[in-house]
Amino acid sequence: xxxxxxxxxxxxxxxxxxxxxxxxxxxxxxxxxxxxxxxxxxxxxxxxxxxxxxxxxxxxxxxxxxxxxxxxxxxxxxxxxxxxxxxxxxxxxxxxxxxxxxxxxx
Numbered sequence: 001x002x003x004x005x006x007x008x009x010x011x012x013x014x015x016x017x018x019x020x021x022x023x024x025x026x027x028x029x030x031x032x033x034x035x036x037x038x039x040x041x042x043x044x045x046x047x048x049x050x051x052x053x054x055x056x057x058x059x060x061x062x063x064x065x066x067x068x069x070x071x072x073x074x075x076x077x078x079x080x081x082x083x084x085x086x087x088x089x090x091x092x093x094x095x096x097x098x099x100x101x102x103x104x105x106x
Contacts, residue, residue, distance in 0.1 A: 020048035 025044045029036045036044065085098055094101040 020045055
């Protein structure tokens with residue numbers, strides 16, 4: 001993928017909508033709460049461009065007609081008797097008022 005922008009201006013190729021520029025990488029990094037230095041931003045610009053090239057290759061895959069009908073291959077649901085509350089709690093290490101208890105999560 002060629003970049004017709006000036007080096008270091010971060011504008012990307014305005015004629016190609018799939019080009020990722022530094023501003024977009026910085027925005028994604030901000031959303032992800034990731035701190036990136038300038039070298040890492042440049043590296044991600046290149047990596048995102050490569051990823052988008054793979055997606056562009058999918059546009060070249062021809063569409064096909066589906067002739068086969070969809071069939072559910074899963075077994076039918078069968079209602080079975082469940083455990084009683086006492087049976088479900090029988091092996092629990094700690095219970096309280098008929099419920100499982102565990103460590104507090106802060």
